[in-house]
Amino acid sequence: MPELPEVETYRRFLNEVLLDQTITALEVQDAHVLAVEEDVLRQALVGRTITGTSRLGKNCFLQLDSGQVLVWHFGMTGDVGAYRDGPDAPRFTRVALHLSSGLRVAFVDPRKFGRIRLAESVEQYRQAKKLGPDALDITAEQLQHKLSKRKTILKPLLLDQSITAGLGNWIVDEVLFQARIHPERVAQTLSTREFEDLHTAIQLVLHTAIGHEATYRDFPASFLIHAREWDDSATPGTDQHRFCPRHSDTEIAKSYVGGRATYTCPHCQAAD
DNA sequence: GTCGATGTTAGCAC
DNA sequence: TGTGCTAACATCGA
Incomplete structure (x- = not known):
C-alpha cells in the first residue's frame, strides 16, 4: 500500500538492516x-556496501559505495521483508539481497507493479522522473505557486508526482477532507488561506501516518480513512465508519474523480 | 466467475 | 504545450 508514509516506514526498516x-x-x-x-x-x-538510505516521494534509495544508487519503487502492492533461510522468504518475494550479516532482504510485490532500478545519483533519477519536491518538504508558497494558475480540478494535480512527490490516492482524499476542500475544486480558485490549509493538512496527514508507521487502524478517529472499504477497524455489523467523523449523521460519499475512487464528506467539502 | 484496487505510463483527441 | 480520458500493466482477494 505504498504511498509516502509506507515508503518512509520501509526506508527506516531498510536503514536498520542494510546500513554498512x-x-x-x-x-x-x-x-x-x-x-x-x-x-x-x-x-x-x-x-x-550500502552507505545510506534516502527517500523522495514514493521512491526509496539505497546508496552504494560505488556512487551508484539502487532505487526501489513499490508500485501498488510492494513491501519489504527480511529472512534468514530460503524457505522463510515472504510470500511474493520477487528479489532479495543477500547480506554479509547473513540476513536476506526481500522486495515483496504480489502484483508486480513495483520496479527496481539503478541510477547514477538521486538527482539524476529525480530529473529523469521529473519528480517535484517531496510532499513533506514543499511549502505552502511553493504549492500555491505551482497550482494557482491551473484551470483543472485539484485532486489529479495533487496526485501528479511532478508537482509534489509522495501523495497517493488515499492521502489526497484525507488531505482534502482535513482541509475541508472538495476534490473537484478548480485549482485556480483556491484562496491563499485555502492553500495554507492544504499545506497544513498535508503535514498533518503525513506526520500522523508516519507516526503510526502507516497502520491505518491506529489513526485518529478524526480521519476519513476509516470510511474506506478496506478499513476493518469498525465493529463488525455496524456502519459507524461510513459516516463523517465530524458529522455523525452525514454519510461519506464515494465517487470517481479523474478516474480514481474518491471519498468525501458532502457536508464538510462543499463543491464550490 | 466478477469486480475493484494504494501507482505509473502511454496513447489519443482536442 | 496543456488537458482529460482511457487502457494497460499482473494479480490478488472479496
Missing part, C-alpha cells in the same frame, strides 16, 4: 520487477 552491509548475492525470483538487466544489476551490487 555488503551485498554478497542478488537473488532474482521474478525478473519482471527489474527495470535494469539482471546481469548488469548483479555486477553493480555484489561486493558493494
Whole structure:
C-alpha cells in the first residue's frame, strides 16, 4: 500500500538492516520487477556496501559505495521483508539481497507493479522522473505557486508526482477532507488561506501516518480513512465508519474523480 | 466467475 | 504545450 508514509516506514526498516552491509548475492525470483538487466544489476551490487538510505516521494534509495544508487519503487502492492533461510522468504518475494550479516532482504510485490532500478545519483533519477519536491518538504508558497494558475480540478494535480512527490490516492482524499476542500475544486480558485490549509493538512496527514508507521487502524478517529472499504477497524455489523467523523449523521460519499475512487464528506467539502 | 484496487505510463483527441 | 480520458500493466482477494 505504498504511498509516502509506507515508503518512509520501509526506508527506516531498510536503514536498520542494510546500513554498512555488503551485498554478497542478488537473488532474482521474478525478473519482471527489474527495470535494469539482471546481469548488469548483479555486477553493480555484489561486493558493494550500502552507505545510506534516502527517500523522495514514493521512491526509496539505497546508496552504494560505488556512487551508484539502487532505487526501489513499490508500485501498488510492494513491501519489504527480511529472512534468514530460503524457505522463510515472504510470500511474493520477487528479489532479495543477500547480506554479509547473513540476513536476506526481500522486495515483496504480489502484483508486480513495483520496479527496481539503478541510477547514477538521486538527482539524476529525480530529473529523469521529473519528480517535484517531496510532499513533506514543499511549502505552502511553493504549492500555491505551482497550482494557482491551473484551470483543472485539484485532486489529479495533487496526485501528479511532478508537482509534489509522495501523495497517493488515499492521502489526497484525507488531505482534502482535513482541509475541508472538495476534490473537484478548480485549482485556480483556491484562496491563499485555502492553500495554507492544504499545506497544513498535508503535514498533518503525513506526520500522523508516519507516526503510526502507516497502520491505518491506529489513526485518529478524526480521519476519513476509516470510511474506506478496506478499513476493518469498525465493529463488525455496524456502519459507524461510513459516516463523517465530524458529522455523525452525514454519510461519506464515494465517487470517481479523474478516474480514481474518491471519498468525501458532502457536508464538510462543499463543491464550490 | 466478477469486480475493484494504494501507482505509473502511454496513447489519443482536442 | 496543456488537458482529460482511457487502457494497460499482473494479480490478488472479496
